[in-house]
Amino acid sequence: MSKTIYRREYDVLLTLIEKHRKDSGLTQVACSTALGRPQSFMSDVETGSRRLDIVQLRDLCNVLGIEFQVLIAEFETSLSADAGSTGR
Template sequence: MTKAIYREEYGAFLAVLKRRRLEAGLTQEACSSALGRPQSFMSDVERGVRRLDIIQIRDLCRVMGCDLTELIADFEAELRAG
């Protein structure tokens, strides 16, 4: 099985994260700061260099003003859209 970071689905997930951040009106710096991390944190996440666990994804959702189920629904919609 191919590692998740090399699958198309992972790229779709990263696109959803970035879109949610932008829709929330947050820069990478503002988002990272709200999480208590350096700006490079969000840059690394969005480029696929750093992976997040489920707790970090949940924290990120709170910063972006959505909940985990909304993010997953967006991700599933992105996958269906192809």
Template sequence: MPKAIYRSEYEVFLTLLRDRRTTAGLTQVECSKAMGRPQSFMSDVERGTRRLDIIQMHDLCKVLGCDLVELVQDFVSGIRAQE
């Protein structure tokens, strides 16, 4: 099985994060700043060059104003829609 970053599911995840950020009305810079990270943080995440651990995902959800469990459910729905 290929590494996660090369699988189609990872693109679903990245698209979901971008959509959540734009729905929240935040730029990459604003989102990075709210997390106390450098400007390039969200750019790297959304391009798939930086991966998030569960704690960072929880923090990101707070910034985006969404629920982590809901985000995961939407991710699973997105994968199923590809099948």
């Protein structure tokens, strides 16, 4: 099994995180600050160079104003849609 950061699923998650950050009107800097993290934190997350654990993902959802369960449901829906469009 390949490392998580190289899997299609991780790309889908990163795309959703960036989408919700932008939809919330937060910059990467503002989001990082709200999380009490260094300025580069969100940039590193969105480029995939920093992985999030489940607790950090939940905290991020709180900052972005999206319920954790909603993000997970959207993630699953996006995976299904993506798999259908690629013929998988």
